[in-house]
Amino acid sequence: MTLHPILAALRKHKAGVVLIAMQIALTLAIVCNAVFIIGQRIERVNRPTGLDESNLFLVTQQWVGAPGEDVPGGVDKLDAMQLEDLAALRQLPDVVSVAPINSMPLLDSSWNGAIATKPGDTQFRGKSVTRTTYYFSDEQVLPTLGVRLVAGRAFNAGDVVHQGFRDQRDPDIAILTKALADKLFPDGAVGKAVYLNGGNKPVTVIGVVERMQVPYAGGGDEVAWNSTLIPARLNANFARYAVRTKPGRLDDVMRAVMPALYKVNPMRVLDDDSVRSFGEIRDKAYRADLGMAILMGVVCLILLCVTAAGIVGLTSFWVGQRHRQIGVRRALGARKIDILHYFQIENLLIAGTGVVIGVLLAVGLNQWLMSHYEMTRIPVLYVLTGVLAMLAIGQAAVFVPARRASNVPPVVATRAV
Amino acid sequence: MFAYYLELALRSLRRSPGLTALMVLAIGFGVAASMTTYSVFRAVSGDPIPWKSAQLFVPQIDNWGPKDRDTDGEPPSAMSYLDATTLMRDHRAKRQSAMYQISPSVVPTQAGKHPLNVTGHAVYSEFFPMLDVPFLYGNGWSAQDDAQRAAVAVISSKLNEKLFGNVDSVGRTVNIEGRDYRVVGVLDHWNPQPRFYDVTNTGGFSENVEDVFLPFERAISVGLPNNGNTNCNATPKESGFVGLQHSECVWIAYMAELDDAAAVSAYRQYLDAYAKNQQKAGRFGWAPNNRLRNLPDYLEQQQVVPRDTKVSLLVALCLLLVCLVNTVGLLLAKFLRRSGEIGVRRALGAPRKAIYLQFLTEAGMVGAAGGVLGLLLTGVGVASVGLVLPKSISDLARLDLSLLVITLLVAVSATLLAGLYPTFRASRVQPAWQLKSN
Numbered sequence: 050m051t052l053h054p055i056l057a058a059l060r061k062h063k064a065g066v067v068l069i070a071m072q073i074a075l076t077l078a079i080v081c082n083a084v085f086i087i088g089q090r091i092e093r094v095n096r097p098t099g100l101d102e103s104n105l106f107l108v109t110q111q112w113v114g115a116p117g118e119d120v121p122g123g124v125d126k127l128d129a130m131q132l133e134d135l136a137a138l139r140q141l142p143d144v145v146s147v148a149p150i151n152s153m154p155l156l157d158s159s160w161n162g163a164i165a166t167k168p169g170d171t172q173f174r175g176k177s178v179t180r181t182t183y184y185f186s187d188e189q190v191l192p193t194l195g196v197r198l199v200a201g202r203a204f205n206a207g208d209v210v211h212q213g214f215r216d217q218r219d220p221d222i223a224i225l226t227k228a229l230a231d232k233l234f235p236d237g238a239v240g241k242a243v244y245l246n247g248g249n250k251p252v253t254v255i256g257v258v259e260r261m262q263v264p265y266a267g268g269g270d271e272v273a274w275n276s277t278l279i280p281a282r283l284n285a286n287f288a289r290y291a292v293r294t295k296p297g298r299l300d301d302v303m304r305a306v307m308p309a310l311y312k313v314n315p316m317r318v319l320d321d322d323s324v325r326s327f328g329e330i331r332d333k334a335y336r337a338d339l340g341m342a343i344l345m346g347v348v349c350l351i352l353l354c355v356t357a358a359g360i361v362g363l364t365s366f367w368v369g370q371r372h373r374q375i376g377v378r379r380a381l382g383a384r385k386i387d388i389l390h391y392f393q394i395e396n397l398l399i400a401g402t403g404v405v406i407g408v409l410l411a412v413g414l415n416q417w418l419m420s421h422y423e424m425t426r427i428p429v430l431y432v433l434t435g436v437l438a439m440l441a442i443g444q445a446a447v448f449v450p451a452r453r454a455s456n457v458p459p460v461v462a463t464r465a466v
Numbered sequence: 467m468f469a470y471y472l473e474l475a476l477r478s479l480r481r482s483p484g485l486t487a488l489m490v491l492a493i494g495f496g497v498a499a500s501m502t503t504y505s506v507f508r509a510v511s512g513d514p515i516p517w518k519s520a521q522l523f524v525p526q527i528d529n530w531g532p533k534d535r536d537t538d539g540e541p542p543s544a545m546s547y548l549d550a551t552t553l554m555r556d557h558r559a560k561r562q563s564a565m566y567q568i569s570p571s572v573v574p575t576q577a578g579k580h581p582l583n584v585t586g587h588a589v590y591s592e593f594f595p596m597l598d599v600p601f602l603y604g605n606g607w608s609a610q611d612d613a614q615r616a617a618v619a620v621i622s623s624k625l626n627e628k629l630f631g632n633v634d635s636v637g638r639t640v641n642i643e644g645r646d647y648r649v650v651g652v653l654d655h656w657n658p659q660p661r662f663y664d665v666t667n668t669g670g671f672s673e674n675v676e677d678v679f680l681p682f683e684r685a686i687s688v689g690l691p692n693n694g695n696t697n698c699n700a701t702p703k704e705s706g707f708v709g710l711q712h713s714e715c716v717w718i719a720y721m722a723e724l725d726d727a728a729a730v731s732a733y734r735q736y737l738d739a740y741a742k743n744q745q746k747a748g749r750f751g752w753a754p755n756n757r758l759r760n761l762p763d764y765l766e767q768q769q770v771v772p773r774d775t776k777v778s779l780l781v782a783l784c785l786l787l788v789c790l791v792n793t794v795g796l797l798l799a800k801f802l803r804r805s806g807e808i809g810v811r812r813a814l815g816a817p818r819k820a821i822y823l824q825f826l827t828e829a830g831m832v833g834a835a836g837g838v839l840g841l842l843l844t845g846v847g848v849a850s851v852g853l854v855l856p857k858s859i860s861d862l863a864r865l866d867l868s869l870l871v872i873t874l875l876v877a878v879s880a881t882l883l884a885g886l887y888p889t890f891r892a893s894r895v896q897p898a899w900q901l902k903s904n
Contacts, residue, residue, distance in 0.1 A: 064891065068795035072788055079784045086777065113571040113581040114644035117689040119706040215691075216705035246701050285691075286643075311580070318571045318583040333856075340854035341774040344506075345781055348499050352785050355492045359792035362488045366799030422773050 055395050058371075065363050066399055073403025073439055076356045078410035081435040082418065083345045085427045090342040094335045096273060098154040099226070099260030101195025104145075104294045105327040106303050107153055108138070110310060111287040111318040118213040118285060127284035128211040130314065137313045138290055141305055143298035148189040149282050150291050151214075152182075153327070154262035155334035160185075161263075162246040164225075164277060166233050169247055179232055181275045182263040183245075185283045186291075191258065193293045199227060201239035201256030204280040208255075214285035219248050224256040228274035245277075266334040299326060353442060360446035364392065368454040375454055376461030385455040392451035393444060400443035404436045411435065468827070475828035482800065486832065489796050493836025494843055496789025497877045501840065502847030503775070503782035505869055506855065509862030510671070511771045514658040518598060519761040522662075523722050523730065525553065525737055528755035529714050529744075534699040541755050542697060543768060544666040544716040554590060554682075558736045559722035560729065563593040564682055566718050567667040567694035570643040572678070574629055584625060585693065586678035587664065588685035594620070594651075596723045597663060602626075604636035604651035607681060611650075615687050619647035620679040626652045642678060643690060659862055660770045662761060664719040667694025670770035673857050692717050734758050772859070786880065793884040797832070801825055801892040808892055809900025821893040829885025830878060837877030844873050 059066050112130060116123035131149060138147045152158045163170075165178040184190070188204040191197075201224070208222060223243065230238035234254075242251035261276040294302040306324050310317065368375070375388055411432055418424040479486040513519050527549045528541030535541070545553075550564035565587045573581045593599070594606030603626075607618045619640055626635050626649075639646045660670040680690070691707045694717060702713035710717065724730045734756070741754030759767060801808075808821060845865055852860040 064798055064887070065795060068791055068798070072791045072795070075784065075788045075791065079781060079788070083781050111569075111571055111583055113573055117691075117707070119689055119708050213705050215702075215707060215710055217701045218705070246698075248701060316573075316581060318581045320583060336854075336856045337772070337774070337859070340851075340856070341778060343854045344503065344851075345778055348503070348778070348781050348785050351495045351499055352788055355495065355785075355789055355792050358488045358492060359795055362485055362792075362796045363799050365485070366803060369803065418777070422777060 052394070052398070055391065055398065059395065059398070062367065065367070069360060069363055069399050070403040070406065072356050072359050073400050073443065074407035074410055076352055077404055077407030077435050077439045078414050080349050080352060080438075081407075081411040081427065081431055082414050083349045084435070085415075085431050086424075087342045087345055087349075088431070089425075090338045093266075094338055096262070096270075097260060098262040098331075099196055099258070099274065100154060100262075100327065101293075102327045102331065104296055104299050105193075105195065106292050106294070106299060107150075107156070107325055107327065107330065108290040108292060108306055108310070109287065109323050109325075110134075110289075112314070113316040113318065115286045118215060124211070124213045124216075124284045127213075127286070128282060131211075131282055131284060131288050133313050134288065134290065134310060137309050138292060138306070141302060141309055143295045143302050145293040145295055146189045146193045147290055147292050148186045148193040150184060150186040150190065150194075150289055151283050152184065152264045152289070153194075153291060153330060154264060155266050155330050156264045157266065157334060159264040164229065164233065164275075165244045165247070166241075168244045168249040168251070170244065177233070179229065179275060180272050181229060181277045184261070184276055184278050185281045186278060187280065187282060190278060190291075193291050194261070195293070196261050197259040198224075199257050199259045200230075200237070201254070203256055204278075208280040209282065210280065211282040211284055214283045217246070219245050219250040220252055220279045220281060222253045222255045222280065224258055224278040225254055226261050226274050226276045227257050227259055229277065230254070230257045232275075266338075357442050357446040360396070360443055361450060364396065364447050364450040365453075368392070368450045371454075372457060372461060375457040376459055376463075379457060379459035380462040388455040388457070389451050392447055392454055396443050396447040396451075397440065400440050403443075404439050407439065408432055408436065467823075471824045471827040472831070474824060475831045478800075478804070478828060479831065482803075485796060485800055489793055489800075489832050490835045490839055492789045492792050492796075493833060493877055493881055494839030496786045497836060497840030497873055497880070498843030498847055500779075500782040500786045501844040501869065501873045501876070502851065502863075503779050504872075505844070505848050505863045505865065506851060506859065507771075507775050507779045508869075509864070510660070510775055510859055512659075512862075513762060514660055514662045515597065515761070518723075519662075521723050521725055522596070522761040523559075523724050523733070523758050524761065524764040525720055525722060525733070526757040526759075527737065527741060528752070529716070529750065530699045531750065531752045535755075539755070540767075541757060542716040544695070544697065545718045545720050546714050546716050547711040547718060548714075550718040550720055552740070553720065556736070556740075559724055559733055561592040561596040562720070562722040563590040563596060564718050564720050565589040565593065565664055566682075566685075566692045567664060568678070568680065568685060568690050569693035570678065570690060572625070572629070573641040573644070575639075575641070582628070584677035585674050586676050586680070588680050588682045588690065590682050592723075593663075593679070593721075596721065599656055600654040602652045602654035603634040604649070606679075607650050612681050612683060615684040616681060617645065617647045617684060618650045618681060620651040620653060621649055622653045622675055622677045623655055624675055625677040640678075642680070643688075645688060647680065660765065662765060663721055664694070665765065665768045665770055666719055667692075667717075670765075670768070671856075671859060671862075673861075686711070730758065775859075786876075790880055790884045793832075793881060794887055797829060797885050797888040798891060801828075801888045802895075804892075805895045805900050808895040809897045812895065812897035818893045821895075822889055825889040825892050826882060826885055829881050829889065832885075833878040833881025834874075836881060837874040840877050841870060841873050844869070 116126050118124055160183045163178055164181040167177055170178050187209045188206050191203050234241050238254045238257055241254050260274055262273055303324050307319050415427040526541045529546050554564050568588050569585045571581045572584050591607050591609050591612045602623050611618050635649050638649050640649055657675045661668040661672050689707055696715050696717045698715035702709045724733055737756040738754045744750040848863055848865045851863050
């Protein structure tokens with residue numbers, strides 16, 4: 050079949066052709082970019098924290114009437130209270146291990162700073178300084194969180210000190226994540242010295258863990274796993290405890306926490322938010338990301354449906370308009386399949402023009418988003434998939450009216466309208 | 467005549483139910499999707515205090531210098547203790563308040579009840595009149611209470627209900643962080659979103675209602691530590707909360723009320739003079755780099771509106787655009803199908819204007835039907851936003867009268883706009899040609 054008659058016929062329906070092509074172009078541009086954004090959200094949500102997330106929960110509690118850190122002896126009193134709590138939690142049945150910790154991955158409460166290979170360096174330039182999040186915990190931290198040690202050694206009980214929450218002294222030793230260690234010391238970090246927050250005191254790296262995410266969920270991949278572990282219990286009027294339970298015993302242990310802690314000391318705040326499983330922490334951290342992805346997904350779905358409906362509607366109109374001509378063609382010997390193919394090829398031509406314009410629009414929109422929002426360049430694969438999807442939708446939408454056209458009997462040609 | 471056109475339109479729409487349904491569905495879904503995302507956008511980008519936001523200003527002082535500035539050259543978004551308290555002491559604005567977020571415990575007086583945790587702010591007395599904070603009982607405290615570091619507190623109606631039941635508790639005692647405070651005021655449901663008076667410490671949106679407000683200097687003197695963000699460009703020399711107060715770390719929010727342009731420029735000069743003085747004294751090794759933005763500008767600069775909502779609003783508007791293009795195509799098909807009818811009407815003497823009126827009426831009807839469907843779907847959409855978005859944001863998205871009116875208006879006017887070109891084409895139909903070909 051030659052294209053000539055199709056093109057000649059299309060010239061008579063300029064407005065309709067332009068409208069369908071435009072609709073396909075706009076849809077392609079929007080859906081490509083929206084799906085790209087959705088994909089990035091999903092990717093972020095699926096980022097591993099490095100923790101063994103099942104059978105893990107976090108207790109956040111606050112003492113009432115506890116001494117302040119500035120009061121003489123206050124820090125020691127606070128530490129004694131924390132040790133009492135830890136002992137009580139470690140004695141609970143079905144508890145595997147417990148560690149005090151100032152924050153957790155995805156908890157959105159963080160202590161951040163700069164880590165450098167040279168003293169006094171805080172300028173984030175070159176490879177010798179980078180941002181990091183500090184986790185303060187004790188020798189139980191790795192088994193409790195389920196974080197795997199890949200080099201050096203873990204903390205032992207003798208390493209662990211305690212200090213006031215606002216006492217920003219530098220530690221003697223630290224454990225880094227592999228992401229951080231590789232950035233600072235490409236040829237092995239264990240035994241090397243790092244300097245924290247522009248300080249001059251060398252801090253020895255004693256171990257490297259495979260992966261541990263920072264508390265804020267929104268960070269890019271370049272900072273997401275930059276964590277530093279410091280062997281210290283932080284003392285303030287509040288404390289957090291990470292608890293690992295035996296498999297399947299999470300709910301029971303979580304229920305047992307409140308009575309156990311009230312028994313140690315009733316003058317404290319423990320409410321609904323105080324005992325949260327890691328699953329809850331993860332859900333809360335990513336709720337906005339997932340919500341936005343769902344919202345945009347729904348909008349995209351509606352968009353595709355509307356475009357398909359538009360093609361069905363306009364092609365139906367054309368079929369009705371050319372009823373007689375189709376009859377004439379059929380009378381002159383065209384088979385049903387020829388009529389079907391005619392409309393399919395016609396749609397392919399229009400949709401083809403649409404997607405060419407659409408690809409340009411999609412790239413343009415992506416450029417605009419990149420300059421106004423933190424977006425990256427859209428991969429060719431997304432655009433290519435979008436092109437194929439639009440062409441397929443066009444063909445699917447045109448099929449019903451085209452089949453109706455192919456069923457026009459040849460006798461229509463002889464009938465007066 | 468209009469009634470006749472309505473009847474004609476109705477008859478025409480009934481003649482091709484499939485095409486009509488397609489148009490109504492497209493408009494309905496398009497409008498509903500854009501209105502639902504718009505309701506979220508409106509909720510997060512709304513002015514929290516529209517009657518006064520132009521008079522509220524947030525001063526920023528650069529106490530860190532060029533070394534610790536971000537690439538945009540902005541000074542820190544919060545203040546150090548030294549700067550905030552000096553500005554309070556100088557008292558150059560009509561009203562002003564330094565504030566910091568606190569999260570103390572409250573011990574109920576009833577026996578057997580466990581202590582609870584509340585959030586709130588330590589503020590100065592002028593905070594309440596400056597922000598037009600509504601009171602259910604009593605009032606804020608006085609400037610004298612500020613100066614005397616009085617043990618007074620303003621509590622939320624929620625905390626009032628929890629501690630005292632629904633009664634006027636002014637004059638009664640509440641135990642906050644182990645110390646007794648006299649209640650001087652109970653707030654009347656006040657939970658502005660975004661939490662504009664302290665964006666740096668709340669990130670803008672917060673699910674928690676603020677339960678207690680204490681005098682700033684009282685909170686400092688009893689060592690009630692801050693619970694918000696603390697940013698430091700260097701490790702504080704001393705430890706503890708006192709060390710933080712002596713450091714250049716920033717953790718205090720500040721707001722000032724300035725009534726007219728003269729007051730604003732005077733305050734700006736005052737800030738610059740202050741920074742220059744600090745430079746002379748050797749504390750700042752750089753020229754003044756202050757900012758004084760009014761509230762809307764400050765919220766914009768702090769990017770309080772989540773970026774995602776802007777992008778999704780954009781996507782939804784594009785959806786509306788595609789729906790419009792779609793409607794243009796379908797209306798075109800629908801109108802031109804009736805070329806014969808138009809030809810007859812024109813031949814019988816109907817002017818082009820009559821054709822315009824007839825077909826725009828029809829387009830308007832499609833728009834109205836799409837609008838009603840869109841309204842229902844927007845209702846569904848707004849209700850289900852809560853299922854997917856965080857509570858702090860979805861709670862703000864509401865279907866109110868203005869959203870209803872906007873939805874209908876958008877639907878009808880968009881469809882009329884979409885109907886313009888097809889109507890134009892219909893009015894160009896040549897009567898002679900149509901009559902001949904039939």
